[in-house]
Amino acid sequence: MPEPEGGSGQYGGSTRAVLIVASDVAAHPDSAVGEIAARTGLPQSQVSTSVARLKEAVVTAPDPADRRRLLVRQAPELSARVTEVRATTIEDALATALAESTPEDRKEVTDALEVLARHLSPRSSTRDTTAQAPR
Incomplete structure:
Protein backbone atom coordinates (compact mmCIF):
# COMPACT_ATOMS: atom_id res chain seq x y z
CA MET A 1 0.00 0.00 0.00
CA PRO A 2 1.21 3.53 -0.60
CA GLU A 3 2.54 5.30 2.44
CA PRO A 4 0.79 8.32 3.88
CA GLU A 5 1.67 11.75 2.59
CA GLY A 6 5.27 12.57 3.29
CA GLY A 7 6.35 8.91 3.40
CA SER A 8 9.76 8.01 2.11
CA GLY A 9 9.35 4.38 1.04
CA GLN A 10 8.77 2.99 -2.44
CA TYR A 11 5.73 5.23 -2.83
CA GLY A 12 7.16 8.09 -0.77
CA GLY A 13 6.49 11.74 -1.30
CA SER A 14 3.09 13.31 -1.54
CA THR A 15 0.66 10.44 -2.00
CA ARG A 16 -2.23 12.89 -1.78
CA ALA A 17 -0.91 14.88 -4.76
CA VAL A 18 -0.49 11.69 -6.79
CA LEU A 19 -4.09 10.68 -6.05
CA ILE A 20 -5.34 14.15 -6.99
CA VAL A 21 -3.39 14.09 -10.25
CA ALA A 22 -4.55 10.54 -11.06
CA SER A 23 -8.17 11.56 -10.50
CA ASP A 24 -7.78 14.64 -12.68
CA VAL A 25 -6.12 12.65 -15.49
CA ALA A 26 -8.98 10.13 -15.35
CA ALA A 27 -11.56 12.91 -15.60
CA HIS A 28 -9.65 15.00 -18.18
CA PRO A 29 -7.63 12.80 -20.56
CA ASP A 30 -5.09 14.45 -22.85
CA SER A 31 -4.40 17.34 -20.49
CA ALA A 32 -1.12 19.20 -20.27
CA VAL A 33 0.66 19.39 -16.92
CA GLY A 34 -0.14 23.11 -16.68
CA GLU A 35 -3.85 22.42 -17.22
CA ILE A 36 -3.82 19.76 -14.50
CA ALA A 37 -2.04 22.21 -12.18
CA ALA A 38 -4.63 24.91 -12.91
CA ARG A 39 -7.56 22.58 -12.20
CA THR A 40 -6.11 20.97 -9.08
CA GLY A 41 -4.41 23.99 -7.54
CA LEU A 42 -1.17 22.01 -7.18
CA PRO A 43 2.14 23.59 -8.20
CA GLN A 44 3.20 22.57 -11.71
CA SER A 45 6.37 20.97 -10.32
CA GLN A 46 4.28 18.76 -8.01
CA VAL A 47 2.03 17.73 -10.91
CA SER A 48 5.12 16.83 -12.98
CA THR A 49 6.52 14.80 -10.10
CA SER A 50 3.18 13.05 -9.64
CA VAL A 51 2.96 12.22 -13.34
CA ALA A 52 6.46 10.75 -13.13
CA ARG A 53 5.41 8.64 -10.13
CA LEU A 54 2.38 7.45 -12.09
CA LYS A 55 4.59 6.20 -14.93
CA GLU A 56 2.88 2.79 -15.01
CA ALA A 57 -0.63 4.24 -14.79
CA VAL A 58 -0.37 7.06 -17.34
CA VAL A 59 1.07 7.66 -20.78
CA THR A 60 2.33 10.94 -22.18
CA ALA A 61 2.49 12.13 -25.77
CA PRO A 62 3.52 15.38 -27.41
CA ASP A 63 0.70 17.87 -27.96
CA PRO A 64 0.13 17.98 -31.74
CA ALA A 65 -0.71 21.71 -31.46
CA ASP A 66 2.43 22.54 -29.45
CA ARG A 67 5.13 19.85 -29.55
CA ARG A 68 6.84 21.39 -26.48
CA ARG A 69 3.94 20.30 -24.24
CA LEU A 70 3.18 16.76 -23.15
CA LEU A 71 -0.38 15.52 -22.86
CA VAL A 72 -1.19 13.04 -20.11
CA ARG A 73 -3.80 10.28 -20.20
CA GLN A 74 -4.47 7.02 -18.39
CA ALA A 75 -2.53 4.04 -19.67
CA PRO A 76 -4.68 1.69 -21.73
CA GLU A 77 -3.68 -1.25 -19.51
CA LEU A 78 -3.84 -1.45 -15.72
CA SER A 79 -0.48 -1.30 -13.98
CA ALA A 80 0.68 -4.17 -11.83
CA ARG A 81 0.20 -1.94 -8.76
CA VAL A 82 -3.43 -1.12 -9.62
CA THR A 83 -4.11 -4.80 -10.27
CA GLU A 84 -2.52 -5.68 -6.91
CA VAL A 85 -4.55 -3.07 -5.02
CA ARG A 86 -7.81 -4.13 -6.67
CA ALA A 87 -7.13 -7.78 -5.86
CA THR A 102 -9.04 -12.58 17.86
CA PRO A 103 -11.63 -13.54 15.22
CA GLU A 104 -14.23 -11.80 17.40
CA ASP A 105 -12.19 -8.58 17.37
CA ARG A 106 -11.86 -8.75 13.58
CA LYS A 107 -15.63 -9.27 13.23
CA GLU A 108 -16.29 -6.29 15.50
CA VAL A 109 -13.99 -4.10 13.37
CA THR A 110 -15.60 -5.39 10.15
CA ASP A 111 -19.07 -4.60 11.50
CA ALA A 112 -17.95 -1.11 12.50
CA LEU A 113 -16.50 -0.51 9.03
CA GLU A 114 -19.77 -1.62 7.43
CA VAL A 115 -21.66 0.91 9.56
CA LEU A 116 -19.18 3.65 8.57
CA ALA A 117 -19.45 2.72 4.89
CA ARG A 118 -23.23 2.93 5.08
CA HIS A 119 -23.12 6.36 6.70
CA LEU A 120 -20.23 7.80 4.69
CA SER A 121 -21.21 6.56 1.23
CA PRO A 122 -22.19 9.10 -1.44
CA ARG A 123 -25.78 7.95 -1.07
CA SER A 124 -25.76 8.87 2.62
CA SER A 125 -25.48 12.56 1.72
CA THR A 126 -28.80 12.35 -0.13
CA ARG A 127 -30.74 10.70 2.68
CA ASP A 128 -33.72 12.50 4.15
CA THR A 129 -32.32 15.07 6.56
CA THR A 130 -35.77 16.15 7.69
CA ALA A 131 -36.33 12.96 9.69
CA GLN A 132 -36.46 13.49 13.43
CA ALA A 133 -33.80 11.84 15.55
CA PRO A 134 -35.08 9.52 18.26
CA ARG A 135 -35.55 11.25 21.62
Whole structure:
Protein backbone atom coordinates (compact mmCIF):
# COMPACT_ATOMS: atom_id res chain seq x y z
CA MET A 1 0.00 0.00 0.00
CA PRO A 2 1.21 3.53 -0.60
CA GLU A 3 2.54 5.30 2.44
CA PRO A 4 0.79 8.32 3.88
CA GLU A 5 1.67 11.75 2.59
CA GLY A 6 5.27 12.57 3.29
CA GLY A 7 6.35 8.91 3.40
CA SER A 8 9.76 8.01 2.11
CA GLY A 9 9.35 4.38 1.04
CA GLN A 10 8.77 2.99 -2.44
CA TYR A 11 5.73 5.23 -2.83
CA GLY A 12 7.16 8.09 -0.77
CA GLY A 13 6.49 11.74 -1.30
CA SER A 14 3.09 13.31 -1.54
CA THR A 15 0.66 10.44 -2.00
CA ARG A 16 -2.23 12.89 -1.78
CA ALA A 17 -0.91 14.88 -4.76
CA VAL A 18 -0.49 11.69 -6.79
CA LEU A 19 -4.09 10.68 -6.05
CA ILE A 20 -5.34 14.15 -6.99
CA VAL A 21 -3.39 14.09 -10.25
CA ALA A 22 -4.55 10.54 -11.06
CA SER A 23 -8.17 11.56 -10.50
CA ASP A 24 -7.78 14.64 -12.68
CA VAL A 25 -6.12 12.65 -15.49
CA ALA A 26 -8.98 10.13 -15.35
CA ALA A 27 -11.56 12.91 -15.60
CA HIS A 28 -9.65 15.00 -18.18
CA PRO A 29 -7.63 12.80 -20.56
CA ASP A 30 -5.09 14.45 -22.85
CA SER A 31 -4.40 17.34 -20.49
CA ALA A 32 -1.12 19.20 -20.27
CA VAL A 33 0.66 19.39 -16.92
CA GLY A 34 -0.14 23.11 -16.68
CA GLU A 35 -3.85 22.42 -17.22
CA ILE A 36 -3.82 19.76 -14.50
CA ALA A 37 -2.04 22.21 -12.18
CA ALA A 38 -4.63 24.91 -12.91
CA ARG A 39 -7.56 22.58 -12.20
CA THR A 40 -6.11 20.97 -9.08
CA GLY A 41 -4.41 23.99 -7.54
CA LEU A 42 -1.17 22.01 -7.18
CA PRO A 43 2.14 23.59 -8.20
CA GLN A 44 3.20 22.57 -11.71
CA SER A 45 6.37 20.97 -10.32
CA GLN A 46 4.28 18.76 -8.01
CA VAL A 47 2.03 17.73 -10.91
CA SER A 48 5.12 16.83 -12.98
CA THR A 49 6.52 14.80 -10.10
CA SER A 50 3.18 13.05 -9.64
CA VAL A 51 2.96 12.22 -13.34
CA ALA A 52 6.46 10.75 -13.13
CA ARG A 53 5.41 8.64 -10.13
CA LEU A 54 2.38 7.45 -12.09
CA LYS A 55 4.59 6.20 -14.93
CA GLU A 56 2.88 2.79 -15.01
CA ALA A 57 -0.63 4.24 -14.79
CA VAL A 58 -0.37 7.06 -17.34
CA VAL A 59 1.07 7.66 -20.78
CA THR A 60 2.33 10.94 -22.18
CA ALA A 61 2.49 12.13 -25.77
CA PRO A 62 3.52 15.38 -27.41
CA ASP A 63 0.70 17.87 -27.96
CA PRO A 64 0.13 17.98 -31.74
CA ALA A 65 -0.71 21.71 -31.46
CA ASP A 66 2.43 22.54 -29.45
CA ARG A 67 5.13 19.85 -29.55
CA ARG A 68 6.84 21.39 -26.48
CA ARG A 69 3.94 20.30 -24.24
CA LEU A 70 3.18 16.76 -23.15
CA LEU A 71 -0.38 15.52 -22.86
CA VAL A 72 -1.19 13.04 -20.11
CA ARG A 73 -3.80 10.28 -20.20
CA GLN A 74 -4.47 7.02 -18.39
CA ALA A 75 -2.53 4.04 -19.67
CA PRO A 76 -4.68 1.69 -21.73
CA GLU A 77 -3.68 -1.25 -19.51
CA LEU A 78 -3.84 -1.45 -15.72
CA SER A 79 -0.48 -1.30 -13.98
CA ALA A 80 0.68 -4.17 -11.83
CA ARG A 81 0.20 -1.94 -8.76
CA VAL A 82 -3.43 -1.12 -9.62
CA THR A 83 -4.11 -4.80 -10.27
CA GLU A 84 -2.52 -5.68 -6.91
CA VAL A 85 -4.55 -3.07 -5.02
CA ARG A 86 -7.81 -4.13 -6.67
CA ALA A 87 -7.13 -7.78 -5.86
CA THR A 88 -6.60 -7.04 -2.17
CA THR A 89 -9.74 -7.54 -0.12
CA ILE A 90 -10.71 -5.78 3.06
CA GLU A 91 -10.36 -9.12 4.81
CA ASP A 92 -6.70 -9.35 3.70
CA ALA A 93 -6.00 -5.83 4.91
CA LEU A 94 -7.75 -6.42 8.24
CA ALA A 95 -5.94 -9.71 8.79
CA THR A 96 -2.63 -7.90 8.30
CA ALA A 97 -3.57 -4.87 10.40
CA LEU A 98 -5.14 -6.95 13.16
CA ALA A 99 -2.74 -9.89 13.10
CA GLU A 100 -2.62 -10.11 16.91
CA SER A 101 -6.40 -9.91 17.39
CA THR A 102 -9.04 -12.58 17.86
CA PRO A 103 -11.63 -13.54 15.22
CA GLU A 104 -14.23 -11.80 17.40
CA ASP A 105 -12.19 -8.58 17.37
CA ARG A 106 -11.86 -8.75 13.58
CA LYS A 107 -15.63 -9.27 13.23
CA GLU A 108 -16.29 -6.29 15.50
CA VAL A 109 -13.99 -4.10 13.37
CA THR A 110 -15.60 -5.39 10.15
CA ASP A 111 -19.07 -4.60 11.50
CA ALA A 112 -17.95 -1.11 12.50
CA LEU A 113 -16.50 -0.51 9.03
CA GLU A 114 -19.77 -1.62 7.43
CA VAL A 115 -21.66 0.91 9.56
CA LEU A 116 -19.18 3.65 8.57
CA ALA A 117 -19.45 2.72 4.89
CA ARG A 118 -23.23 2.93 5.08
CA HIS A 119 -23.12 6.36 6.70
CA LEU A 120 -20.23 7.80 4.69
CA SER A 121 -21.21 6.56 1.23
CA PRO A 122 -22.19 9.10 -1.44
CA ARG A 123 -25.78 7.95 -1.07
CA SER A 124 -25.76 8.87 2.62
CA SER A 125 -25.48 12.56 1.72
CA THR A 126 -28.80 12.35 -0.13
CA ARG A 127 -30.74 10.70 2.68
CA ASP A 128 -33.72 12.50 4.15
CA THR A 129 -32.32 15.07 6.56
CA THR A 130 -35.77 16.15 7.69
CA ALA A 131 -36.33 12.96 9.69
CA GLN A 132 -36.46 13.49 13.43
CA ALA A 133 -33.80 11.84 15.55
CA PRO A 134 -35.08 9.52 18.26
CA ARG A 135 -35.55 11.25 21.62
